Amino acid sequence: MAPTMSLQVIGPSSPGSKVVLWAESRLPRQTWSISESGHICSQMFEGQILDVKGGRGYDQDHVVLWEPDKNRASQIWTIHVL
Template sequence: MSLQVMGNVEPAAKVVMWTETRQPVQTWTAKMRGLITSLTFAGMVLDVKGGKTYDKEHVVIMPENDERPSQQWEIVLL
């Protein structure tokens, strides 16, 4: 499985889990400060949509912004 941006690559585009057979495979990197950054789309990171609608907890891609705590992820290795 991999994380894939669905549709046009623009701020707030939905990110979903997809089988790795989808082409092109998009790649990501996790930084120590908690950002999960796209290696495919420069300057874009994983974020949580937020708001009050049904999709408020969906993961989206957004430009990196130090003032958005929703872009900070806690990564736990099992």
């Protein structure tokens, strides 16, 4: 869908940092892996995974960097390869 784009953390790598699609020309390129449990894990920022922010604001459905939490279903992803 976006072959020249990749997921990138914007700003400092702390819990709640926004994650966006960005041109692959941005350096350094950030890489991600998916665990068997469905967590999408940052290879650059150890112990950080993708999560959906939640809440009631306009950005409630934005993707953010977060620490793993077994009680947050929003951290579990299902990947479909097209």
